[in-house]
Amino acid sequence: xxxxxxxxxxxxxxxxxRGHFFLLLLFIAAxxxxxxxxxxxxxxxWLDEGFAVSFASRSILGIVTNTTETSPPLYFLLLHAWTSxxxxxxxxxxxxxxxxxxxxxxxxGLLGFCLCDRRTGLVAALLMAVMVFPxxxxxxxxxxxxxxxxxxxxxxxxLKGLQDNRGRDWLGYLVFTVALSYTHNYxxxxxxxxxxxxxxxxxxxxxxxxxxxxxxxxxILCFSPWVIxxxxxxxxxxxxxxxxxxxxxxxxxxxxxxxxFLIHPLILWGYVILAALGAVxxxxxxxxxxxxxxxxxxGSERWRLHLGAAQRSSFLLLWLxxxxxxxxxxxxxxxxxxxxxxxxxGSIPALYLLLASGVWRVPTIFLRGLVIGAIALVSTxxxxxxxxxxxxxxxxxxxxxxAFPAESWRELVASLSQQVKPADVVVVSPEWSVPPFAYYAKxxxxxxxxxxxxxxxxxxxxxxxxxxxxxxxxxLWLVLRWDRRIRQAHSSGIEEQSIVxxxxxxxxxxxxxxxxxxxxAPALLLFHLTRPxxxxxxxxxxxxxxxxxxxxxx
Numbered sequence: 001x002x003x004x005x006x007x008x009x010x011x012x013x014x015x016x017x018r019g020h021f022f023l024l025l026l027f028i029a030a031x032x033x034x035x036x037x038x039x040x041x042x043x044x045x046w047l048d049e050g051f052a053v054s055f056a057s058r059s060i061l062g063i064v065t066n067t068t069e070t071s072p073p074l075y076f077l078l079l080h081a082w083t084s085x086x087x088x089x090x091x092x093x094x095x096x097x098x099x100x101x102x103x104x105x106x107x108x109g110l111l112g113f114c115l116c117d118r119r120t121g122l123v124a125a126l127l128m129a130v131m132v133f134p135x136x137x138x139x140x141x142x143x144x145x146x147x148x149x150x151x152x153x154x155x156x157x158x159l160k161g162l163q164d165n166r167g168r169d170w171l172g173y174l175v176f177t178v179a180l181s182y183t184h185n186y187x188x189x190x191x192x193x194x195x196x197x198x199x200x201x202x203x204x205x206x207x208x209x210x211x212x213x214x215x216x217x218x219x220i221l222c223f224s225p226w227v228i229x230x231x232x233x234x235x236x237x238x239x240x241x242x243x244x245x246x247x248x249x250x251x252x253x254x255x256x257x258x259x260x261f262l263i264h265p266l267i268l269w270g271y272v273i274l275a276a277l278g279a280v281x282x283x284x285x286x287x288x289x290x291x292x293x294x295x296x297x298x299g300s301e302r303w304r305l306h307l308g309a310a311q312r313s314s315f316l317l318l319w320l321x322x323x324x325x326x327x328x329x330x331x332x333x334x335x336x337x338x339x340x341x342x343x344x345x346g347s348i349p350a351l352y353l354l355l356a357s358g359v360w361r362v363p364t365i366f367l368r369g370l371v372i373g374a375i376a377l378v379s380t381x382x383x384x385x386x387x388x389x390x391x392x393x394x395x396x397x398x399x400x401x402x403a404f405p406a407e408s409w410r411e412l413v414a415s416l417s418q419q420v421k422p423a424d425v426v427v428v429s430p431e432w433s434v435p436p437f438a439y440y441a442k443x444x445x446x447x448x449x450x451x452x453x454x455x456x457x458x459x460x461x462x463x464x465x466x467x468x469x470x471x472x473x474x475x476l477w478l479v480l481r482w483d484r485r486i487r488q489a490h491s492s493g494i495e496e497q498s499i500v501x502x503x504x505x506x507x508x509x510x511x512x513x514x515x516x517x518x519x520x521a522p523a524l525l526l527f528h529l530t531r532p533x534x535x536x537x538x539x540x541x542x543x544x545x546x547x548x549x550x551x552x553x554x
Contacts, residue, residue, distance in 0.1 A: 032129030044410030050436030075143030101138030123356035151346035193322035254341035278357030
């Protein structure tokens, strides 16, 4: 059956079949919800989540005017309202993301139904429900789930407006796209894909093209108040970059993380072939051919998207590759780079729709069953890795950071609160890593923030600060979140010195047992203030350890 015949046959879909589709879609959404709330508070908040809680606790004006966060303010405004109703427990904070993530499953299924057919929509929704990548970022206090739903809405109304050229569809596009622009800065790459699609397939439809250009001007106008804060954020990132320049292997591992977690790299090729099979058009319309007019219908038919096969494939491919390949390419020249795999989460519905289309294009029922079984097996193994494999083991088995970040702030603060004494002073370093520590410490532990990387001109000022905060104290606890710059300073010590080495040269350290391995987990170190030392050699170096744990050996 050709794509055109399939589109015509959908208008005759029996109402009972549509009812079964919606029941199955709700069941898939419920399954995805269970996977997202399972052990929702098993991990403590990590650095970025701590930042989100800190920003959302400000006033509305404080959120809107904040430029220290690298994302626009919409999600933090939503979180501000959410926490005022449900509190700031770990479960309550993450529940907002879970809610939008379940909505993303439903939206993916509906988009597959409107764009292709019922079974493609169901398989795409199932992939969204069980894949580890969207599950993980549905369990974070970050804007990714909101970003995902808004991206789905923007792309749907983009096609619906191009198809019917009705004002209400264009209004829906404007609302979703403006909201998307105030949720994450990668919205630019998604809208780039939309504009390339319009240029290629609707360039000869002058009324539609003019309305589209007017809408793009409206989006830019609505986003313009955030341009200056965006420039300020970019300037701060340039002063303290944390993103490394990506290589081709990083790109491959990022795509690998979108479909399965810690699988053998060769398995990725199976997903690539399946997505390519789903992207092959059955018919090839001429350049500039207009989108088919929709037959007037009732109920759900009015939401359908009637596209030619080449149009549908091009639309999904542009949606998929622009938010991934464009920032990857730009990162080869920009300083700092901008490619971060999780930022491209808005493109994964297109990937799952291509995979779902590919499943139903496998030629025989037997081979199709093998493909579905293989996907189910890999997905089950990925879920088992994600929920039940320790983070330390996961990192050792992964070539890229897509072994998702986990930081033991809750455990560290609990350990510290049991061991800290009145004559102790607690220092958190770097200063910008305070939010997750403060979330768990609350008012129980008094602490000070100090820089973690010291230049020669900073050391005199740090000595004065230490003399002030350690006066009358016996021990100093250092809560340290290792990052790339700290590790480099710790290993070189030529132009810059790490706070660990600085303190180790001045005070006698305890035997340290901590998460001092290079990574994202915080470390807990303890120094005697009553036993000063003046070292000239590098024997104060504290070796890395393999396993992450908190506390101090006694």
